[in-house]
Amino acid sequence: xxxxxxxxxxxxxxxxxxxxxxxxxxxxxxxxxxxxxxxxxxxxxxxxxxxxxxxxxxxxxxxxxxxxxxxxxxxxxxxxxxxxxxxxxxxxxxxxxxxxxxxxxxxxxxxxxxxxxxxxxxxxxxxxxxxxxxxxxxxxxxxxxxxxxxxxxxxxxxxxxxxxxxxxxxxxxxxxxxxxxxxxxxxxxxxxxxxxxxxxxxxxxxxxxxxxxxxxxxxxxxxxxxxxxxxxxxxxxxxxxxxxxxxxxxxxxxxxxxxxxxxxxxxxxxxxxxxxxxxxxxxxxxxxxxxxxxxxxxxxxxxxxxxxxxxxxxxxxxxxxxxxxxxxxxxxxxxxxxxxxxxxxxxxxxxxxxxxxxxxxxxx
Amino acid sequence: xxxxxxxxxxxxxxxxxxxxxxxxxxxxxxxxxxxxxxxxxxxxxxxxxxxxxxxxxxxxxxxxxxxxxxxxxxxxxxxxxxxxxxxxxxxxxxxxxxxxxxxxxxxxxxxxxxxxxxxxxxxxxxxxxxxxxxxxxxxxxxxxxxxxxxxxxxxxxxxxxxxxxxxxxxxxxxxxxxxxxxxxxxxxxxxxxxxxxxxxxxxxxxxxxxxxxxxxxxxxxxxxxxxxxxxxxxxxxxxxxxxxxxxxxxxxxxxxxxxxxxxxxxxxxxxxxxxxxxxxxxxxxxxxxxxxxxxxxxxxxxxxxxxxxxxxxxxxxxxxxxxxxxxxxxxxxxxxxxxxxxxxxxxxxxx
Numbered sequence: 001x002x003x004x005x006x007x008x009x010x011x012x013x014x015x016x017x018x019x020x021x022x023x024x025x026x027x028x029x030x031x032x033x034x035x036x037x038x039x040x041x042x043x044x045x046x047x048x049x050x051x052x053x054x055x056x057x058x059x060x061x062x063x064x065x066x067x068x069x070x071x072x073x074x075x076x077x078x079x080x081x082x083x084x085x086x087x088x089x090x091x092x093x094x095x096x097x098x099x100x101x102x103x104x105x106x107x108x109x110x111x112x113x114x115x116x117x118x119x120x121x122x123x124x125x126x127x128x129x130x131x132x133x134x135x136x137x138x139x140x141x142x143x144x145x146x147x148x149x150x151x152x153x154x155x156x157x158x159x160x161x162x163x164x165x166x167x168x169x170x171x172x173x174x175x176x177x178x179x180x181x182x183x184x185x186x187x188x189x190x191x192x193x194x195x196x197x198x199x200x201x202x203x204x205x206x207x208x209x210x211x212x213x214x215x216x217x218x219x220x221x222x223x224x225x226x227x228x229x230x231x232x233x234x235x236x237x238x239x240x241x242x243x244x245x246x247x248x249x250x251x252x253x254x255x256x257x258x259x260x261x262x263x264x265x266x267x268x269x270x271x272x273x274x275x276x277x278x279x280x281x282x283x284x285x286x287x288x289x290x291x292x293x294x295x296x297x298x299x300x301x302x303x304x305x306x307x308x309x310x311x312x313x314x315x316x317x318x319x320x321x322x323x324x325x326x327x328x329x330x331x332x333x334x335x336x337x338x339x340x341x342x343x344x345x346x347x348x349x350x351x352x353x354x355x356x357x358x359x360x361x362x363x364x
Numbered sequence: 365x366x367x368x369x370x371x372x373x374x375x376x377x378x379x380x381x382x383x384x385x386x387x388x389x390x391x392x393x394x395x396x397x398x399x400x401x402x403x404x405x406x407x408x409x410x411x412x413x414x415x416x417x418x419x420x421x422x423x424x425x426x427x428x429x430x431x432x433x434x435x436x437x438x439x440x441x442x443x444x445x446x447x448x449x450x451x452x453x454x455x456x457x458x459x460x461x462x463x464x465x466x467x468x469x470x471x472x473x474x475x476x477x478x479x480x481x482x483x484x485x486x487x488x489x490x491x492x493x494x495x496x497x498x499x500x501x502x503x504x505x506x507x508x509x510x511x512x513x514x515x516x517x518x519x520x521x522x523x524x525x526x527x528x529x530x531x532x533x534x535x536x537x538x539x540x541x542x543x544x545x546x547x548x549x550x551x552x553x554x555x556x557x558x559x560x561x562x563x564x565x566x567x568x569x570x571x572x573x574x575x576x577x578x579x580x581x582x583x584x585x586x587x588x589x590x591x592x593x594x595x596x597x598x599x600x601x602x603x604x605x606x607x608x609x610x611x612x613x614x615x616x617x618x619x620x621x622x623x624x625x626x627x628x629x630x631x632x633x634x635x636x637x638x639x640x641x642x643x644x645x646x647x648x649x650x651x652x653x654x655x656x657x658x659x660x661x662x663x664x665x666x667x668x669x670x671x672x673x674x675x676x677x678x679x680x681x682x683x684x685x686x687x688x689x690x691x692x693x694x695x696x697x698x699x700x701x702x703x704x705x706x707x708x709x710x711x712x713x714x715x
Contacts, residue, residue: 024422026487026488027488027695029488029489029695029696030488030489030692030694030695030696031486031487031488031489031537031691031692031693031694031695032691032692032695033422033487033688033691033692069411069425070408072386072408072411072412072415073378073382073383073385073386073412073415073416074377074382075378075411075412075414075415075416075423076415076423078425085488086488088422088423088488110389110393110408113385113389114385114386114389115385116381116382116384116385117385120384120385120388120389123388123389123392124388124662126392127388127391127392127395130392130395130396131395134395154453157453157454158452158453161453161454161455161456165455260452264448276387276390276409276664276668277656277661277664278652278653278656278664278667278668280653281653281656281657281661281664284657
């Protein structure tokens with residue numbers, strides 16, 4: 001903080017010019033407006049009426065007791081005096097010179113940065129770079145960290161509550177014969193034993209799909225649900241096991257948790273960077289972030305397909321059986337997947353990739 | 365109340381150039397500080413808009429302290445995180461919590477309005493907000509529910525609740541503000557947007573019929589034509605919905621503002637006047653949105669300033685006698701001045 005020197009020689013060399021600027025003065029708590037002048041000299045501030053020659057101060061105070069509002073664009077500044085009265089001035093530049101004398105050249109850094117200047121292009125470039133880097137590098141790292149610190153009890157609770165909700169609403173108990181069920185469960189255990197979590201990390205739930213038809217999905221706690229309709233659609237055991245291996249892949253890669261954290265992270269980022277963007281645009285951004293999570297979801301499907309091919313090859317089964325099931329599913333249900341708006345990639349692409357993956361597995 | 369009087373026009377003195385700098389630096393510093401600066405950013409933004417809004421040569425001022433806004437935001441964000449974790453781990457518990465929290469919503473909104481009023485001043489005198497809990501519950505919870513359940517037919521009634529609560533409870537230097545728009549005048553602003561909505565619905569119904577017809581085309585063998593139509597028609601439906609509902613909402617908002625502000629009186633003697641052209645208002649809002657989207661957000665400062673300028677230019681205070689004489693008579697004393705007042709202003713729970 002600036003302080004008047006007590007040495008007479010110093011006082012002579014850096015003699016502080018008395019500072020003055022014009023404005024309006026309001027009494028404490030009052031709306032009356034008096035044209036006035038602020039005069040600062042040797043650490044004392046005085047507000048004097050503009051049109052009166054006689055120096056009857058309206059208010060006085062020490063420089064250190066006076067509060068000046070920060071500069072924002074060219075809006076008027078507020079100088080609050082110790083008695084609660086307020087001096088308002090449009091002379092931003094003069095006030096800045098006075099305040100810089102008191103607080104040093106660093107004063108008003110933000111306001112200086114905000115001034116319309118080609119330098120703002122650099123600011124724009126920095127924002128674009130930061131947004132890109134956050135999305136491309138920081139967000140995936142944040143998702144990894146969040147997955148790593150999630151206590152195992154969380155996926156267990158999620159899996160249990162989702163399964164309970166599904167059993168109440170969509171799914172019915174399986175109508176498959178006991179022999180078929182037992183054999184499916186045994187083969188599933190053998191397959192799952194080849195994955196890092198072993199058979200104990202997974203539970204196979206057989207259900208009648210009803211409205212959701214031929215389907216299979218994995219819950220974060222390792223519960224895998226397989227519908228009767230899919231079993232009926234499959235023409236070989238390998239086709240069913242290929243699907244189960246795909247779901248094991250989702251669990252091993254913790255895809256549900258990842259998608260959850262990604263969606264949360266994206267909406268957090270939009271809220272953070274949003275600021276004053278307008279309600280309509282913020283809504284648009286939130287919808288846009290859905291497209292991004294869908295693209296992640298399609299990546300996850302590819303990852304699970306690769307996992308399935310590798311696991312099936314390791315089990316000595318046919319890694320391509322899954323592709324045949326996809327083709328049949330597409331015939332039954334019509335073309336699905338692929339576009340920007342779908343959770344799953346296009347079937348043809350998935351079959352091609354499976355074939356390539358299977359070939360590389362056989363080579364190894 | 366005298367019919368005539370001096371007309372004091374509101375003006376907005378801000379410029380797109382100036383606000384662009386403030387806005388872009390706000391975004392940068394908010395990202396760099398991982399969101400903490402957003403509270404300071406809000407204060408700078410509000411001070412710019414309030415400080416650029418002038419009436420009779422004086423500006424408004426915004427006094428909120430960033431730390432108060434930051435605390436409010438931390439509380440809100442923590443609540444959102446806890447709620448989301450709960451909703452994912454145990455959906456039933458999440459539902460229960462949201463039912464328990466619903467009664468808190470009017471309280472939060474009431475406190476938010478009071479905070480905003482108390483940190484706003486004009487010529488060194490603060491505003492205040494005297495609205496209570498039940499008024500907020502009626503204006504913000506019951507009102508929207510009734511408006512939706514009545515398919516918008518009772519919207520003017522609920523708009524009246526909203527404006528009476530939000531504006532009619534304002535105080536300036538201890539002087540009251542009355543806002544008593546008549547339901548009849550509000551309904552006069554209602555039929556045009558209602559007609560727009562009905563037109564939109566008719567067009568959507570037409571689209572659905574055309575879609576059905578296109579499956580007939582397929583049965584008759586015109587498969588390519590059907591495929592083209594089944595893509596074009598849904599896009600057309602969505603575009604119409606956005607256009608009609610969006611425009612209807614804007615037209616309605618502008619009309620209600622004109623009526624409600626026109627029925628607002630300060631201290632029983634000074635009447636407000638709002639003269640928005642509904643078409644121009646909707647045009648500005650829609651072109652603002654398009655400019656913001658197609659400039660990837662960079663035109664937002666220009667859009668915000670353009671809207672503020674139009675709103676101010678369409679607003680005036682019809683003063684009985686001299687505004688300067690009236691304002692000079694206002695002196696606030698006691699608890700409504702200084703530090704104590706600032707400390708009871710509370711927190712801003714808005715995000």
